[in-house]
Amino acid sequence: MGQVEKAARRQKIKKRSKARGQGTADKPRLCVYRSLSQIYAQLVDDGSGVTLLSVSSMSKENKEMKGTKTEISHAVGKQVGEKAVEKGITKVVFDRNGFRYHGRVQALADGAREAGLVF
Numbered sequence: 001m002g003q004v005e006k007a008a009r010r011q012k013i014k015k016r017s018k019a020r021g022q023g024t025a026d027k028p029r030l031c032v033y034r035s036l037s038q039i040y041a042q043l044v045d046d047g048s049g050v051t052l053l054s055v056s057s058m059s060k061e062n063k064e065m066k067g068t069k070t071e072i073s074h075a076v077g078k079q080v081g082e083k084a085v086e087k088g089i090t091k092v093v094f095d096r097n098g099f100r101y102h103g104r105v106q107a108l109a110d111g112a113r114e115a116g117l118v119f
Contacts, residue, residue: 010097010098010099011098012098014097021094022046022047023043023045023046023093025045025048026089026091027091027092027093028044028046028093029043029044029045029092029093029094029095030043030093030112031044031095031097032094032096032097032099032108032109033097034073034104037069039057039076039108040056040057040058041054041055042054052084053083055080057076059079061079062079073104073107073108075111076108077107077108077111078114078115079115080108080115081111081112081113081116081117082115085116089117090117091117091118092117092118
């Protein structure tokens with residue numbers, strides 16, 4: 001399977017999953033993006049098109065973090081959950097963005113659940 005085919009497959013899955021779960025003001029969408037070396041997560045209100053908060057492994061507080069990529073993803077998930085609970089958000093719609101639910105994406109989701117998010 002070539003690189004172009006993989007990208008096209010992920011875009012099809014992304015489109016299908018985004019149609020299923022739209023974020024609202026009281027239940028925003030937890031959108032995850034995974035690059036080769038970094039991971040990004042943001043809470044999005046699709047109704048007004050606003051990003052409520054975002055955390056990544058490139059954030060100032062995470063830049064010096066040591067460990068495997070999976071451990072860092074778990075920590076990023078915890079941070080997203082803690083910041084969301086501070087803002088009064090407890091329920092979210094999880095958007096894996098076309099990525100398979102294992103490894104770093106699963107670690108981020110587990111970290112967010114530990115911090116108090118429900119999805």
